[in-house]
Amino acid sequence: MKYKFTKKQKRLLIRIILSATVFAVGVGALFLSPSLPWIGRGILIASYIVAGYDVLRKAALGVVRGRIFDENFLMAIASLGAMALTEFSEAAAVMIFYQTGELFQSVAVGKSRKSVAALTEIRPDTANLVGENGVTVVDPEDVALGSVIAVYPGERIPLDGVIIEGKTTLDAVALTGEAIPVEAGEGDQVISGCVNVTGAIKVRTTKEFTDSTVTRILELVEDSASRKSRPEAFITRFAKYYTPAVCGTALALALIPPLASLISRGDPAWREWIGRALTFLVVSCPCALVLSVPMAFFGGIGCASKNGILVKGANYLELLAKAEGAVFDKTGTLTEGKFRVTNVETKGGIGREELIKYAAFAESVSTHPVGVCIRAECPETPASGDVSELTEIPGRGVEALVLGRRVFVGKSESAAPQDSPGVTVSVVIDGVEEGTITASDTVKESAKDALAALGALGVKKTYMLTGDREVSARIVGDAVGVGSVRAGLLPADKVGELETIMKETSPLVYAGDGINDAPVLARADVGVAMGALGSDAAIEAADVVIMDDDVRRLPLAVRIARKTVRIAKENVVFSLAVKAACLILGALGIAGMWVAIFADVGVMILAVLNSARALTVKNKRIN
């Protein structure tokens, strides 16, 4: 990705180049005419002013307004002090390097901002409102609920709604990280933020702009800054005491040793000690520290977003990185959450196809999940007159006259003990039980990989919570390789169970689909909502939102989190260590101004470069 300089950055770059050129001339003049030092010095002062006039202005303004001790103040004092000691080339160099560091930092931040902006660019600016007098382009905020909008190929869908006209494919890659476009036609729900790829469609909006998916997602990402990570909070607190402490020490360094030797009638060596104090000030500039940690976390959050994982705050990245255990909801998280016919047994009277056909016809208007999946299994649909006298027997099943025969589909009288997962219904035709159909929820293929990946990452304690019966829960649990299964829980029991687990395992991650487990999502250390596109309650309650329903994104999130936290720590330790070493060397008079400049600008550049690593995660494959 090519980076474009902003106007401000361009201006700064020109100033740095100009100032550096003047600096070279000045140093040359000093060297060539040592008898007339003020010519070279004058040129160096010019170079200094070109590079640092705004720093001086800000420092002066800060002092006037009673806000001293910021980095401008430090740089101004250090460079002016160097000039007072007639070290003009050092003074100008400090300013030039400081500004180079600032420019570099600004570009680096701009770059990482840009790569994260790919996600925030999903904000649609306009909507094509279809009115009586044709189409008008309006602000999406002004589109009322229930209006009809037109979305043309290549445009982003501005508001959530239902397609009422047209057929197309939709690209949700910015939302879910899922690159395969989805077909959508009349009657299908569409989510704002998707790109309409192929055909023009008309959409009746079902949400206002402020409640639309795209707005909620953007808010989520943009608000993530308000929750600061622990290292970030530490650094902010630290910087508050750090700068005054450093200024105090520098002052002491400039005054105490010379005064002490004056008292003992020695040589005060003012020059030497003031020089050391100034070196100390240059080293101590806290910008690398203050910037590097939030930048690492910003990169981490951006990297996660690119992979379809929205993290609501830096603190959740930290918790994810440290996660000891993970709790999964069963239905919809580890399983598809959809019933499918998994077994058909016939008693020999009629064949499999026939059995399904009678059952499907009898269930032709059923909304029960088992009825729906039996219908899905049958290629035929009943013609009018095929099915009559349809009656639903609540709690038992349905009965109907199908093709002249009396068919009952439901719980069998001779209810066999349920030792298999799912639900088994018997099909009775004209009073004879012809066979049984079993429907069950299928395990997600990705779930097993996800649990294995978590185990490999050291998140060893895994649990599954479900309201299901012990038997079917255990079958699913064994299939995906979950450590412990807690079955037979009512939705209200899940919070209690989670709290029990949290007592032994903390921090604990909970992953659920957010449909009936919002309280559990909110209670867990890190609540992860899966497949949460369009589910407002889940987005609200969760700390991390995985946009599609691929569980393998959870271990990926843990990997991103660990990398981010590691980078943030590296930055803190590295910059503190280098600064501490240079401070000591500076105070002892071993390190001069040039080392100090490296300690300031060099460390910052390295920390910023290191932070940029958080933007990418190696091995993007989610398994």
Place this chain on the structure above:
Amino acid sequence: MKKTYPVEVDCANCAAKMEEAVKGTPGVASATLNFMTLKLKVEFVEGADESAVMKEALKRCKKVESDCEIIF
């Protein structure tokens, strides 16, 4: 009521100072400035005059960090 404004500021530390300044402005219930997205989110006190509050907020920001801008 909540509103979001684009912001121009150069360093993380200055952004933190601006956030404090906006928070202290009368009429502002809460404020967060995200340096990375350069967005200022302000929640106003019920019945506050947005543009007047924002003018005051910008004035306060300029005091702590002369080189900043809020676009409203």
